[in-house]
Amino acid sequence: MPVKAPAAREMAPGSEVDSTAxxxxxxxxxxxxxxxxxxxxxxxxxxxxxxxxxxxxxxVTVTNPGNNASYKPSQxxxxxxxxxxxxxxxxxxxxxxxxxxxxxxxxxxxxxxxxAEYDVAFSANAIRLVRALHEGRxxxxxxxxxxxxxxxKFDAAPFVRxxxxxxxxxxxxxxxxPPFVHYQLLKKSLAKYRLLRGDSxxxxxxxxxxxxxxxxxxxxxxxxxxxKLLTAIGDLPIEKYGxxxxxxxxxxxxxxxxxxxQKRTGLEADGNIGPMTxxxxxxxxxxxxxxxxxxxxxxxxxxxxxxxxxxxxxxPAFRLYAFKGNSDDEKDLLTMDVVIGGSFDKKTPIxxxxxxxxxxxxxxxxxxxxxxxxxxxxxxxxxxYLDRNRYEIVRGDADASPLLPNEAASLDLVxxxxxxxxxxxxxxxSLGGVKFLFPNSxxxxxxxxxxxxxxAKARRDVSHGCIRLSQPAALAQLLLADQSEWTxxxxxxxxxxxxxxxxxxxxxRPVFILYAxxxxxxxGQTYFYPDIYGYDSExxxxxxxxxxxxx
Numbered sequence: 129m130p131v132k133a134p135a136a137r138e139m140a141p142g143s144e145v146d147s148t149a150x151x152x153x154x155x156x157x158x159x160x161x162x163x164x165x166x167x168x169x170x171x172x173x174x175x176x177x178x179x180x181x182x183x184x185x186x187x188v189t190v191t192n193p194g195n196n197a198s199y200k201p202s203q204x205x206x207x208x209x210x211x212x213x214x215x216x217x218x219x220x221x222x223x224x225x226x227x228x229x230x231x232x233x234x235x236x237x238x239x240x241x242x243x244a245e246y247d248v249a250f251s252a253n254a255i256r257l258v259r260a261l262h263e264g265r266x267x268x269x270x271x272x273x274x275x276x277x278x279x280x281k282f283d284a285a286p287f288v289r290x291x292x293x294x295x296x297x298x299x300x301x302x303x304x305x306p307p308f309v310h311y312q313l314l315k316k317s318l319a320k321y322r323l324l325r326g327d328s329x330x331x332x333x334x335x336x337x338x339x340x341x342x343x344x345x346x347x348x349x350x351x352x353x354x355x356k357l358l359t360a361i362g363d364l365p366i367e368k369y370g371x372x373x374x375x376x377x378x379x380x381x382x383x384x385x386x387x388x389x390q391k392r393t394g395l396e397a398d399g400n401i402g403p404m405t406x407x408x409x410x411x412x413x414x415x416x417x418x419x420x421x422x423x424x425x426x427x428x429x430x431x432x433x434x435x436x437x438x439x440x441x442x443x444p445a446f447r448l449y450a451f452k453g454n455s456d457d458e459k460d461l462l463t464m465d466v467v468i469g470g471s472f473d474k475k476t477p478i479x480x481x482x483x484x485x486x487x488x489x490x491x492x493x494x495x496x497x498x499x500x501x502x503x504x505x506x507x508x509x510x511x512x513y514l515d516r517n518r519y520e521i522v523r524g525d526a527d528a529s530p531l532l533p534n535e536a537a538s539l540d541l542v543x544x545x546x547x548x549x550x551x552x553x554x555x556x557x558s559l560g561g562v563k564f565l566f567p568n569s570x571x572x573x574x575x576x577x578x579x580x581x582x583x584a585k586a587r588r589d590v591s592h593g594c595i596r597l598s599q600p601a602a603l604a605q606l607l608l609a610d611q612s613e614w615t616x617x618x619x620x621x622x623x624x625x626x627x628x629x630x631x632x633x634x635x636x637r638p639v640f641i642l643y644a645x646x647x648x649x650x651x652g653q654t655y656f657y658p659d660i661y662g663y664d665s666e667x668x669x670x671x672x673x674x675x676x677x678x679x
Contacts, residue, residue: 177251188200199237205230205250211297277480334348355369395586426644438639438640449461467588483636489627503519517551520534521533560578
């Protein structure tokens with residue numbers, strides 16, 4: 129919430145010529161000296177801000193009101209310039225908010241036109257800064273068409289009004305930001321990487337020979353330098369140093385730190401230094417900073433309040449986070465590994481919806497694309513394929529739809545869209561013992577799986593698009609905790625039925641399928657994940673277009 133405005137104080141007598149100049153500049157929709165002078169994106173905010181002050185300058189202090197009045201920048205203006213400079217620590221770019229031009233405008237306040245140009249520039253940049261921190265620079269749907277996140281309409285004018293009147297610029301910017309623990313942790317991580325970027329010596333690791341891989345226990349001339357780098361980025365605390373600090377063999381503390389680095393950057397944690405690990409180790413810190421900046425932007429898209437504790441899936445991390453309450457403190461989260469859609473042509477979409485139903489011992493309704501490409505060709509070659517794998521052909525959409533014989537004519541009906549193939553509940557069912565429905569146009573849902581080995585891999589984008597859960601029973605227990613009959617034993621037995629059993633969730637949960645390639649945790653670690661779907665590049669390109677963004 130914004131800082132409460134102080135008690136009203138007496139304002140300096142206004143000037144009709146000042147108000148006329150400010151009105152004209154705001155009405156024009158364009159500022160002559162701002163970097164991004166078209167301000168159609170914030171015109172309504174500007175009008176509300178100046179309406180509340182009779183269209184007088186908001187960022188000046190007036191002495192000797194009257195014909196001999198003297199104008200100088202207010203303390204709030206000085207504070208705003210300082211905070212624009214520091215906005216880099218919030219994941220923004222100071223140049224987008226006229227960090228170099230604002231001080232120059234502070235020097236020329238002699239005429240109404242100069243004061244209007246100065247004042248509107250400060251107001252416009254303050255509003256844009258507050259909006260960027262509160263809701264992101266672009267709409268979620270601009271980045272992902274189906275990521276429609278309902279949020280109340282945000283009015284930046286009151287934030288900026290309090291900022292001006294109280295002088296508490298930093299506090300108001302803090303209040304505009306998301307309240308999430310992990311957003312604040314990412315900001316701290318960003319500050320650390322900004323600092324590390326200044327020490328280029330940390331990146332001077334000896335290069336590998338072509339096709340060379342350094343395995344654990346082998347010599348590598350860069351072990352000492354690697355130790356320094358791993359310590360600087362938090363993967364090898366000094367207190368973990370082993371007794372052989374001068375060793376050039378990849379063992380002990382350095383190997384432990386290296387595997388930790390590999391795990392949190394989405395690599396196979398095998399302790400080998402090969403091309404991919406070396407590329408990650410030598411990746412400039414500013415690239416990590418850009419990744420954190422994009423993740424901060426995505427955090428800003430999320431609602432501040434939820435109708436019920438939400439469920440978030442971060443696709444690049446292959447992780448699900450189910451809130452137990454309103455806080456994202458890690459002790460209040462159920463987290464688990466997930467398997468998601470393949471990065472080539474089976475991407476899991478980015479979207480939001482509401483989880484309403486748990487289905488124990490479900491049928492697997494085979495999507496027509498899989499029926500056409502995989503199931504039907506196998507069934508035509510092998511007459512026993514459908515029966516052996518517990519597939520059946522049904523006509524209709526209900527669980528009780530009539531069965532058709534497993535024969536060629538029925539397969540033809542599937543291809544025509546008249547019938548469908550489904551797999552019976554039980555052993556070998558591709559959905560395992562339970563699925564979780566949040567109806568959407570993509571037909572994406574959470575589900576159990578009989579294929580557990582994939583969860584041991586670092587990269588798990590191998591499904592057809594739906595999201596496989598490593599701990600489905602734990603999620604069912606969380607969702608049905610307010611229904612006393614659903615004990616762990618009842619859930620376990622219901623996952624082994626021969627017919628589906630549907631249960632309505634009493635408190636439907638908002639679900640957000642999201643994409644963040646940097647995550648910070650409460651143990652001080654920052655995890656970086658591969659841009660598996662290329663969405664970081666797309667978002668970066670959209671942000672580079674800069675203001676005025678469409679809201």
